Amino acid sequence: MSSSYDWQDFPAPAKLNLFLHIIGRRNDGYHLLQSVFQLIDLADTISLRVNEGGEVQHLNPLPGVPADSDLTVRAARLLQKETGCSKGVDIRVTKRLPMGGGVGGGSSDAATVMLALNRLWQLNLPRVRLMELGLSLGADVPFFIFGENAFVEGIGEIMTPILTPEAHFVILHPQVHVSTPQIFSDPNLTRDTPPITVPHLSSAITQNDLEEVACKSYPEISESITWLSQYANARMTGSGSCVFASFSSPNEANRVIYDLPKKMTGYVARSLSKHPLHEFAE
Ligand SMILES: C[C@@](CO)(OP(=O)(O)O)[C@H](O)COP(=O)(O)OP(=O)(O)OC[C@H]1O[C@@H](n2ccc(N)nc2=O)[C@H](O)[C@@H]1O
Numbered sequence: 001m002s003s004s005y006d007w008q009d010f011p012a013p014a015k016l017n018l019f020l021h022i023i024g025r026r027n028d029g030y031h032l033l034q035s036v037f038q039l040i041d042l043a044d045t046i047s048l049r050v051n052e053g054g055e056v057q058h059l060n061p062l063p064g065v066p067a068d069s070d071l072t073v074r075a076a077r078l079l080q081k082e083t084g085c086s087k088g089v090d091i092r093v094t095k096r097l098p099m100g101g102g103v104g105g106g107s108s109d110a111a112t113v114m115l116a117l118n119r120l121w122q123l124n125l126p127r128v129r130l131m132e133l134g135l136s137l138g139a140d141v142p143f144f145i146f147g148e149n150a151f152v153e154g155i156g157e158i159m160t161p162i163l164t165p166e167a168h169f170v171i172l173h174p175q176v177h178v179s180t181p182q183i184f185s186d187p188n189l190t191r192d193t194p195p196i197t198v199p200h201l202s203s204a205i206t207q208n209d210l211e212e213v214a215c216k217s218y219p220e221i222s223e224s225i226t227w228l229s230q231y232a233n234a235r236m237t238g239s240g241s242c243v244f245a246s247f248s249s250p251n252e253a254n255r256v257i258y259d260l261p262k263k264m265t266g267y268v269a270r271s272l273s274k275h276p277l278h279e280f281a282e
């Protein structure tokens with residue numbers, strides 16, 4: 001029988017932004033978004049081992065990310081600070097999600113740590129409190145804690161759950177690291193897309209407003225969109241760099257990946273209807 005002091009593995013799934021509109025800008029410079037966030041089954045694995053000593057340690061830090069800045073470590077320390085919990089945790093991250101790819105890997109890792117420790121440390125924090133705390137780590141963290149596909153507004157903290165059709169995605173990862181602040185501060189970014197409402201979602205014409213400026217700075221993104229557009233409507237997710245297209249069967253998606261030129265990197269992923277750790281908070 002396993003105890004909470006053994007290593008335990010928890011998935012941290014990625015997201016795609018099926019569209020992303022910028023409808024305004026706040027006084028502090030943050031942008032007001034409207035987006036549909038879709039959970040997919042491509043995931044990092046977060047391994048956790050609780051300790052009584054109170055230390056939070058990252059045992060295999062990611063290249064270029066010091067342990068203390070890793071969002072998993074910051075998430076665990078934030079929970080200790082919030083609750084006064086005297087337990088600690090050892091953390092290992094098996095990274096599969098492309099970093100800086102717009103699929104929310106770092107945010108999802110943080111959300112998984114918060115959901116898992118809520119159970120392992122027996123904190124019983126309500127979901128809404130975890131979401132509030134998560135927002136201080138990154139704009140996408142509240143979505144992963146919310147754990148359902150959603151129409152997302154504000155700067156990423158206002159969520160309306162929605163049903164999305166089952167889909168099989170091809171995701172291409174252009175090998176460039178997009179700077180999110182750089183894309184948001186581009187003078188050519190359009191920030192005045194008219195707001196839409198949930199009842200009109202299915203008939204709305206949508207796009208990713210960040211795509212045009214990202215493609216100008218990073219031609220590799222544009223090349224990937226052009227290649228994938230041979231098969232289906234392709235667009236960028238988040239602030240890039242990944243681009244994706246949706247297919248109705250796994251076979252169709254696999255055939256596209258089969259054709260992928262050697263110099264490109266791609267994945268096939270299936271839509272999820274809920275976060276696998278959804279039940280870890282109420
Ligand atoms: C736009 C999205 C959509 O999912 O892009 P991706 O990160 O997934 O690519 C996210 O909301 C991004 O979230 P995240 O990458 O966590 O951004 P944060 O660390 O919170 O913010 C990085 C910087 O982006 C800008 N920023 C971010 C979010 C937002 N709504 N308005 C902004 O202007 C700010 O300059 C901020 O300092």
Ligand SMILES: Nc1ncnc2c1ncn2[C@@H]1O[C@H](COP(=O)(O)OP(=O)(O)O)[C@@H](O)[C@H]1O
Nearest residue numbers: 070071098099100101102103104105106107109
């Ligand atoms: N656990 C983590 N996984 C990935 N990135 C992390 C993590 N912790 C901190 N970061 C930092 O966050 C940045 C954005 O990462 P990521 O979430 O993968 O991008 P995106 O928001 O574009 O999907 C990385 O370049 C890295 O510096």
